Amino acid sequence: MTLSPARASADDGRWPGWSVLAAGSGAIVLAGGTVLASGGGLAPTALAGLSAGAAVAALLFQRRSDRRADALARELRLLSESFDGTAAAHLLVGRDGRVDHASSAARRLFGGEVDRVERIEEALSRDPSALKRFQRLRRSVEAGGSFTVDLQHARLDGGSNWWLIAARPLDGFPGHVHWRIEDVTTRREMEAILREEQVKLVDFMDHAPVGFYSVDQDGRFLFANATLADWFGVEARDLVRGAYRLHDFLAAPPAEGPDYALVADEPEVSRVDLAMKSHDGHSFQASIAQTVVHGDDGRTVWTRSVVRDLTSERQMREALRVSEARFQRFFEDAPIGIALLDEKARIAEWNSAFGDLLGDRAVDFKAKPLAAFIVETMRAEVASRLKSVLDSGEDAPFDVRIQGGAGRELAATLYARRLEGGEGEGEGEAPGLILQFIDQTEQKSLERQFAQSQKMQAVGQLAGGVAHDFNNLLTAMIGFCDLLLLRHKPGDASFGDIMQIKQNANRAANLVRQLLAFSRQQTLQPRVLNITDVLAELSNLLRRLIGENITLKMVHGRDLGLVKVDQGQLEQVIINLAVNARDAMLANNGGQLAIATFNRSAAAPVRAGTDDVPPGDYVVIEVNDSGVGIPQENLNRIFEPFFSTKEVGSGTGLGLSTVYGIVRQTGGYVAVDSAPGEGATFSIYLPRHENRSEAEPLTLETAETVTRDLTGAGRILLVEDEDPVRVFSARALRNKGYEVLEAKSGEGALEVLAAHGAGIDLIVTDVVMPQMDGPTLIRKVRETLPDMKVICISGYTEDRFRRHLDDADGETIHFLPKPFSLKQLASKVKDVIRAG
DSSP, X not given: OOEEEOOOOGGGSSSTTEEEEEETTEEEEEETTEEEEEESSSOHHHHTTOBXXXXXXXXXXXXXXXXHHHHHHHHHHHHHHHHHTSSSEEEEEOTTSBEEEEOHHHHHHHTSOOOBTHHHHHHTTTOHHHHHHHHHHHHHHHTTOOEEEEEEEEOTTSOEEEEEEEEEEOTTSTTOEEEEEEEOHHHHHHHHHHHHHHHHHHHHHHTOSSEEEEEBTTOBEEEEOHHHHHHHTSOXXXXXXXXXXXXXXXXXXXXXXXXXXXXXXXXXXXXXXXEEEOTTSOEEXXXXXXXXXXXXXXXXXXXXXXXXXXXXXXXXXXXXXXXHHHHHHHHHHOSSXXXXXXXTSBEEEEOHHHHHHHTOTTSOOTTOBGGGGBOGGGHHHHHHHHHHHHHHOOOOOEEEEEEOGGGOEEEEEEEEEEETTTTTTOTTOOOEEEEEEEEOOHHHHHHHHHHHHHHHHHHHHHHHHXXXXXXXXXXXXXXXXXXXXXXXXXXXXXXHHHHHHHHHHHXXXXXXXXXXXXXXXXXXXXXXXXXHHHHHHHHHHHHHHHOTTEEEEEEOOTTOOEEEEOHHHHHHHHHHHHHHHHHHHHTTTOEEEEEEEEEEEESXXXXXXXXXXXXXXXXXXXXXXXXXXXOHHHHTTTTSTTOOOSOTTSOOSOHHHHHHHHHHHTTOEEEEEEOTTSOEEEEEEEEOBOOGXXXXXXSHHHHTTSOOOOOOOOEEEEEOSSHHHHHHHHHHHHHTTOEEEEESSHHHHHHHHHHHGGGOOEEEEESOOSSSOHHHHHHHHHHHOTTOEEEEEESSOHHHHHTTOSOSSOSSEEEEESSOOHHHHHHHHHHHHHHO
């Protein structure tokens, strides 16, 4: 601010001792150093009577205040625009619960203005369970805590929505909270579909029409799929358990050479046709492609081998000969348009359906370029795609628009495949193309989508039902084994047989849990684990996922630290990265997937994408592939939901976003390093857990080795409709000193309760029962006995049954998943009764 004095002359006699100070558009009139009046930004009365210095200071203060107010208003506008530019709803809530600011997404989500935080509760009021959970979380936030949680709530149409709700108190503003709400229903549904697809892929690899195996230097099987085991007439688990060697299945095993050799004098042979035999002596001709891999130590050897049963192949060749004889008739009468092109993309041969597609089957299309029948805007693209197929033999369908007769335009899906030998199929001729055109309409597209969704739903329901029934069987098997072990101690002749049965039942239980991880939604609990054990258990599944053209290499770090993670979620992270790596290596027809683990101590922050890894001790899982790599412009977006570089229909864009969410929720970080043509490396940083004594086992059997006194006293009502499970459970609890009352159904349980009343200390009930299920029984019991302790047992997950309960706190309702052992049942019962 510049002050320009304009003092009046004292000699004129009119204004002696008076002066005027000009400041921009303002002015101050002074008389003897005192302000008489002012103009411009301030009212005259505001400065009248002040000294000259005070008046100037006041004007300066006003100008600075105006500038600060303008800056503050601009910052508020920027904040509002940033909130309104996001898809998520944002609320800034004051200490009195009133909303100071609501983004436009919030107003859309709640259907109008949002003045109080209770508007969230009103939106959840149709679902009492979701409302109670939110209210409990809100109280936690008001007490100074913060959280991020997925909340499922019911809709009026019977479905449900998923909201991702995050609340964080604002530092420096006591009582003020930032709420962020995002509708993630579509993401959850896509994740469920992805898991179901992965289950199907695992099943496909295990039952592929060719056999896969790997043996070590002693001929012991390290891996074998179910197809090969079926050819041998044995179980796959018996092969990898060491019951057989490779030479047991060779009709004429080599007399000399290593135990992994297929023929004498050629232990490193890569392909050979020979006779194999099954366990019952039946022989068959097979073609084996085998690669021998030598370890770094020079002594360790293992193979990667693919077996084809030539018996079936010869049958297929005969069938192919018959098919070729009929080809011309099938070609001509096929309901889809088929055309053969020469190396210059000119039509050499076509069927009637192709003529109909172009408008007239009587037209002679001989030697005419295909481009003439493609709409002009797509000709360059189609020509490029056909040239790619001609050069590389790719067989990828793509959509085209055809210029048919009478000026009509038709949409079709084009399948192109290189035809070796050209039109005449003779040696030395240039290759051509065989094209198949399928007429597409919007209605058919919708029908296929609907059929696919119905199939996925049916597969999920079937998997859940089968798992529930199978877990009932496993519960009985494991339980009665435990009862037998009470009478047959170590050293008894039957002890080993019983342990074998129990161990295989436990393995089956682990298999059920692993398969269900792809098709169900569940909340898993973090445990202290050794990453080496987790990866070793997952290795066989990874090999099936990536296929035989990709080598899996695992390097386990020495003295690896422990981590506290959710095992199921960690396995999902590794599987997602392995599947992405496999897809990235398909263009190269294979490659190597390397998974390495090691400890890392960061003394300074480490950059991981958009995140900074704080200093500390970490266990790092590094997943490296030799695929096509990731362009630099995509590196910053790969973790965004629904962002995918794959072709439409080949990916959902949820795999890497799921990886990022799981790792960050665990407290870890994900870094990626990649360049086109150089593969990609994903590094997962997990905080190191220092207390090694807290490491938890991966199997049920190991978890039961802790010895404790499981005897107790009390009256227990056991409700179970499966007779074997009920009989085992009742005997087990009676052996531990409890008085057990049995009921086969929910109705029978109510009759027992009517007779014994409050004399019952605990109810152990199945969740799924005919007529009256477990949750319904619990609600009826609570009407008269509100404090009754309950243990629910089920082959389904805990989340699934808790959604049907009114008791959101879960203080008096406990869960025991099937299958369970005698010790697990007795331990759970004792803990619950003792807690009461």
